[in-house]
Amino acid sequence: MHCSGLLGVLAMVWQVTAGPLPQDGSAPVERRYAANKTRTDAVKSAFQTAWDGYYKYAFPHDSLTPVNNGYSDDRNGWGASAIDAFSTALVMENWEVVNQILKFVPTINFDNTTSEISLFETTIRYLGGLLSAYDLLTGPLKTQAQVEEDSVQAILKQAKRLADNLSFAFSTPSGVPDNIIYFNPSRRANSTRNGLATIGTLVLEWTRLSDLTGSDIYGALAQRGETYLLDPKPALGEPFPGLLGTNVDIKTGQFLDGSGGWVGGDDSFYEYLIKMYQYDPKRFGKYKDRWLTAVNSTIEHLASTSSGKEGLTFLAMFSNTTLRYVSQHLACFDGGNIILGGLLLNDKRYVDFGLDLVYSCHETYTATATGIGPEVFAWQDRDAPSNAANNPPPPSDQADFYERAGFWITSGAYVLRPEVIESYYYAYRATGDPKYQEWAWDAFVNINRTCRVGSGYSSINDVNKPDGGGFSNFQESFWFAEVLKYSYLIHAEEADWQIQPDNSQKFVFNTEAHPVRLAAANYT
Incomplete structure (x- = not known):
C-alpha cells in the first residue's frame, strides 16, 4: 500500500520540559x-x-529478493531479517510477528554456516537483535x-551461544579481532588488518552480554581491541586530535594509515564512543572524552x-591532513549522534551543530527526482581555493544540479539506508x-x-x-531494524526506549537501531 494519501493528523500531545540548558543558564x-x-x-x-513477503518467500533464510519472490543467505543463513525485525516488532507491539520470531529463535543453529562470517555484521545484527x-x-x-519465561530465556541462551x-x-x-572468521572448523581468515568501525563497533553488544550473564569475558574481549583505538599509535593514525585512520595491524594494534572520516569503515566507532558513555557513564568516561576530542576536531x-x-x-x-569533499548517506547519522552527545553532556553547542548537519542531509533528499538521498555525493568547498587539487568543481553534466542542490551525485543508489x-x-x-x-514522513x-x-521493498539504482x-x-535486513523503526518512533x-532531552x-x-537497556536501568 502506498501511503502518500495518509496525511491526516490524529495527534495526542504532551509536554516535556526538561532538556539541555541554554548556554545563558x-x-x-x-x-x-x-x-x-x-x-x-502507515509505517x-x-x-x-x-514481513509478510519475507516470511512467505524467504524465511528462515536471511533476506528477501522481492522482485522474483526469492531469498538470499547473505548473513550466514541464520535468519538475519527475522532477528533484525525482532526489536521493531516489539516496539510496535506486533505480537503475531513477535511470536513467530520467538518460536524461531531456539531453532537457529549458530554452530554451523558454510559462508564466511563478519564479526562486525554478526554482532550488530544478530547479537544486538537478540540482546x-x-x-x-x-x-x-x-x-x-505475555510470553513464556522459557521463550525469553532462550533468547539470552542463543545470544551467549553465538x-x-x-x-x-x-x-x-x-x-x-580478525573480522572474518569461519566455522567447521573454527578458524580465522588470518587477516593482517582490521578496520576502525569493525573493531570499534563491538563493545556495546559484548559488554551488554557480560552484564546480563555475569561473565566478564565477553566485554573484556571487545574492550581490549578498543584500547588501541582509545590510545592510537603511531602518530600517523591520528592526523587530527581524536580523528583516526581506518586500518589497524592485527598483530600489533598499531594504525597503518591516517585516512578516514565519519563515513563507512569508520563511522560507528565515533557513534559508540558517546553511546558507551550513555550506556554506563561510570565505566566509560574515557570513551566520552575521546568523543569530545573527535567532535571538537570535526567542527574545527x-x-x-x-x-x-x-x-x-x-x-x-x-x-592525513588533506581534506576530501566527499560524503555518504552512511555519514548522515553524524548529525543525530552529535545531537545525542549534546543532550547527554547538556551542551547546546553540539546540539546546534548537529542540527546544521541534519538540515544539510535533508537537502540531499529534497534535491533529487525521487526525494531520496544518494549513496555518495560531493561538493566544492566554499572557503578552499577553487583551483586546489582536492577541491574540484562539479562535472559539467551536473553543474546546473550543483548550483541548485549544493552537491553533486557520485553514486545514485539507495540501498534502504x-x-x-x-x-x-x-x-x-x-x-x-x-x-x-x-521531513521523516x-x-x-x-x-x-x-x-x-x-513481495516487499528493494534497493534502487538511481535516486535522481x-x-x-x-x-x-x-530487501536489506536493516530495513526492518532501522528505517521502519525510526520512521515509527x-x-x-x-x-522507555524513546530518547529524552533530560536523559531519563x-x-x-x-x-x-536495536534498543539496549542502559546498565543502570532496572525493572522490578
Missing part, C-alpha cells in the same frame, strides 16, 4: 511531542508488507508480551560549507520541532512509493530518476 526549553496514529499505522503497514529483544521482554514489555562461537576471532597477538577541521546552495554544511573525509531518518529522529527528540516529523512516503515492488532507475532486487507515543530514557540504540 536560563530555564529549560519546553518541548511538545505529538503522537500521530495515522502515520504510525506498521509497511512493516507488515515487508535487545531480551532487554525489552524482561523490561518495559514484560507484562504486555558469542561463544565467535569469541575465537579475538585470539590474536594483540587482541584486535572537517566542517565544510558548500560553494553551491547556501547554508549546507557537510563533513569532509581526510587523507536509515541514517537520514535516524538523524531526524534525534533532532525531533532534542527540539520538539514538528518540522522533523514532516516525506522521506518515508517517498521511499514507500519508490522502493515498493513485488523519477522511478528510481530500477530495482536491485534485495518519530511519530509514536512516549516509551532507559535504552541506548546500537548502530543497527
